[in-house]
Amino acid sequence: MKTAPAPGTGTDNTTAALTVTDVTVRFAGLTALDGVSFTVEPGSVHAVIGPNGAGKSTCFNVLSGVYRASAGTVHLGTTELTGLAPHTIAGLGVARTFQNLALPPHATVADSLLLGRHRLTRSGFIATGLRLPSAAREEKRHLDRVREIAEFIGLEKALERPAGSLPYGQQKLVELGRALCMEPRVLLLDEPIAGMTADERRRTASVVANVRDSLGISIVLVEHDMGVVMRLADAVTVLDFGRRIAGGTPAEVQNDPAVVQAYLGAPE
Amino acid sequence: MSDTTAEAAPLVTTAPAPGGAESFTDRLRRPRTYAVLIASVLLLALPFYLDRFWLQAGLFAMAAAIGAIGLNMLTGATGQLSMGHAFFLAVGAYSYCILAGESSTENGHALTGLGLPTWLAAILAVLLAGAAGGVFSPIAGRLRGAYLGIATLALIFIGQHILFNAGSLTGGYNGRAVPPLSLFGFTFDDTEVVVAAVPFGSSEKLWYVGLVALLLAALFARGVLRGRPGRAMNAIRDHRIAAGVMGVPVARYRAGVFVLSSMYAGLAGVLLALVFQRTVPEYFGMILSLEYLAMIVIGGLGSVAGAVVGAFFVSLLPQVLTHYSDSLPLVSAPGTGGLAPGEASRYLYGAAVVAVVLFLPGGLARLGIALPRVTRPKKSGEK
Numbered sequence: 211m212k213t214a215p216a217p218g219t220g221t222d223n224t225t226a227a228l229t230v231t232d233v234t235v236r237f238a239g240l241t242a243l244d245g246v247s248f249t250v251e252p253g254s255v256h257a258v259i260g261p262n263g264a265g266k267s268t269c270f271n272v273l274s275g276v277y278r279a280s281a282g283t284v285h286l287g288t289t290e291l292t293g294l295a296p297h298t299i300a301g302l303g304v305a306r307t308f309q310n311l312a313l314p315p316h317a318t319v320a321d322s323l324l325l326g327r328h329r330l331t332r333s334g335f336i337a338t339g340l341r342l343p344s345a346a347r348e349e350k351r352h353l354d355r356v357r358e359i360a361e362f363i364g365l366e367k368a369l370e371r372p373a374g375s376l377p378y379g380q381q382k383l384v385e386l387g388r389a390l391c392m393e394p395r396v397l398l399l400d401e402p403i404a405g406m407t408a409d410e411r412r413r414t415a416s417v418v419a420n421v422r423d424s425l426g427i428s429i430v431l432v433e434h435d436m437g438v439v440m441r442l443a444d445a446v447t448v449l450d451f452g453r454r455i456a457g458g459t460p461a462e463v464q465n466d467p468a469v470v471q472a473y474l475g476a477p478e
Numbered sequence: 479m480s481d482t483t484a485e486a487a488p489l490v491t492t493a494p495a496p497g498g499a500e501s502f503t504d505r506l507r508r509p510r511t512y513a514v515l516i517a518s519v520l521l522l523a524l525p526f527y528l529d530r531f532w533l534q535a536g537l538f539a540m541a542a543a544i545g546a547i548g549l550n551m552l553t554g555a556t557g558q559l560s561m562g563h564a565f566f567l568a569v570g571a572y573s574y575c576i577l578a579g580e581s582s583t584e585n586g587h588a589l590t591g592l593g594l595p596t597w598l599a600a601i602l603a604v605l606l607a608g609a610a611g612g613v614f615s616p617i618a619g620r621l622r623g624a625y626l627g628i629a630t631l632a633l634i635f636i637g638q639h640i641l642f643n644a645g646s647l648t649g650g651y652n653g654r655a656v657p658p659l660s661l662f663g664f665t666f667d668d669t670e671v672v673v674a675a676v677p678f679g680s681s682e683k684l685w686y687v688g689l690v691a692l693l694l695a696a697l698f699a700r701g702v703l704r705g706r707p708g709r710a711m712n713a714i715r716d717h718r719i720a721a722g723v724m725g726v727p728v729a730r731y732r733a734g735v736f737v738l739s740s741m742y743a744g745l746a747g748v749l750l751a752l753v754f755q756r757t758v759p760e761y762f763g764m765i766l767s768l769e770y771l772a773m774i775v776i777g778g779l780g781s782v783a784g785a786v787v788g789a790f791f792v793s794l795l796p797q798v799l800t801h802y803s804d805s806l807p808l809v810s811a812p813g814t815g816g817l818a819p820g821e822a823s824r825y826l827y828g829a830a831v832v833a834v835v836l837f838l839p840g841g842l843a844r845l846g847i848a849l850p851r852v853t854r855p856k857k858s859g860e861k
Contacts, residue, residue: 314712335734
């Protein structure tokens with residue numbers, strides 16, 4: 211299997227733990243998250259699972275700064291993320307994918323991946339408008355890296371195609387690739403293999419495992435496919451109705467009566 | 479075209495870019511190169527053949543194209559609606575008059591003028607339009623899409639109020655005369671210069687100023703749209719939340735694009751003023767803003783070519799109808815009752831907007847681009 215390409219120089223790739231402490235999110239009377247705490251160890255895959263409506267996506271939105279927590283804190287290493295704008299959090303090295311695709315359909319795959327390089331590039335209106343050589347050099351350098359990442363996720367042949375023309379599973383791969391293009395320290399994957407064919411599932415799962423093993427990126431994974439969760443995850447947090455009801459290694463969680471009850475309902 | 483498609487296939491692979499010499503011969507083989515060449519020769523030669531009416535119409539379209547490119551970056555590429563484009567056109571046009579004009583008395587108004595060199599006044603007018611956009615940008619950064627459109631409506635009303643009432647600056651209802659541009663001692667006014675047995679008046683001379691301004695404005699915008707800012711702008715338009723999560727400072731980008739688009743409007747305003755030779759406040763009203771929106775919708779949202787095509791369509795249509803009103807059915811000469819050319823053209827481009835939205839979502843520019851698009855994969859080899 212291909213190994214993940216090492217990131218270019220100039221990126222801060224020191225790993226740090228992502229610590230979620232007592233996070234509560236309320237929307238006008240509805241408590242979507244209620245005092246949730248967990249820690250993502252550096253370089254591990256941490257799965258967040260739970261039935262529909264458990265608060266998994268809300269949790270992601272808090273981590274990436276899209277929602278603001280009503281109470282509680284999120285730290286990356288020693289930096290507090292709570293209250294920061296999404297682009298600032300992205301600038302600290304937190305990348306995410308979306309449950310429903312968030313790709314511009316007409317842009318080429320290469321352009322979509324280059325968008326992931328936004329935080330690592332500098333060219334502004336004046337440099338690109340006047341076509342300064344610095345902008346052209348920067349674009350070329352990052353395009354090289356984009357090609358490497360495209361190869362890594364198996365999409366090097368699709369670089370010039372509009373993202374919207376690819377099959378659904380491959381579009382999800384493009385999103386994963388775009389997040390990888392940010393050279394993140396923490397990668398948040400929201401149902402990365404939902405809607406994929408068996409072949410694409412295998413490939414995505416191996417990409418995820420490879421990212422952790424060779425790049426040492428911490429990964430937070432929301433996924434319904436328990437087989438994949440159990441295979442990939444080092445630790446699991448289980449949410450139900452916004453509360454953390456269990457946590458631990460995959461094996462521990464699988465046998466936890468509270469988890470079984472949340473998924474299958476209470477015994478009569 | 480067949481050879482270009484055949485060549486496109488191997489270039490999709492990540493082969494290193496061929497040397498500059500090869501890409502030059504490649505370019506020679508492309509029919510597009512010749513189309514561009516012929517078009518530029520035609521454009522350069524037009525002042526020798528066309529009369530003043532058509533040159534003015536063409537200049538008017540060039541100015542509109544510059545303004546439309548700016549609006550297309552804001553509305554088409556970033557998804558931020560603006561109804562206030564006419565305001566920034568007015569800022570550009572009037573700033574030029576005030577900065578370049580001499581203090582004088584006109585129609586009972588004592589007009590203030592700074593008497594700066596006209597080229598400097600033109601540049602400062604563009605910067606002032608940008609500054610006016612900058613003043614509004616805290617609002618432009620925070621509001622999205624249609625909400626910004628509603629907020630910018632206010633600019634039109636504020637602008638009209640100022641234009642009619644700040645008499646010592648704007649000349650009030652009657653407007654004020656526009657000092658002719660002069661560059662390196664050459665004045666673009668109505669003193670006739672005979673070039674190759676053709677008398678050159680202001681329209682002929684300004685034609686080249688307009689061409690250069692439009693070309694530079696278009697190239698700059700294309701660079702922005704195809705580069706890093708363009709990708710960020712499209713991301714804000716398509717998936718605002720995702721754009722933020724990808725590291726794009728959404729509010730700052732919205733504000734930046736708003737300022738840039740105001741500067742384009744300012745440049746368009748300066749050029750319009752030079753062509754009209756008189757600025758009048760009525761012109762910079764809501765209808766003008768709507769016309770610019772019609773241009774980018776008809777031409778094609780989000781692209782430079784779309785803005786240019788749309789601007790020429792919308793601004794030349796009334797002129798064409800006026801010119802040929804005798805020979806067209808249903809359209810009568812202005813002032814004779816019946817359907818005036820101005821009205822007829824408004825109906826026509828109203829219909830064009832509906833037709834484009836229904837049948838041609840990419841705009842008129844899509845029709846022209848459909849062919850050259852085949853050669854697009856080659857770009858990967860050039861990079």
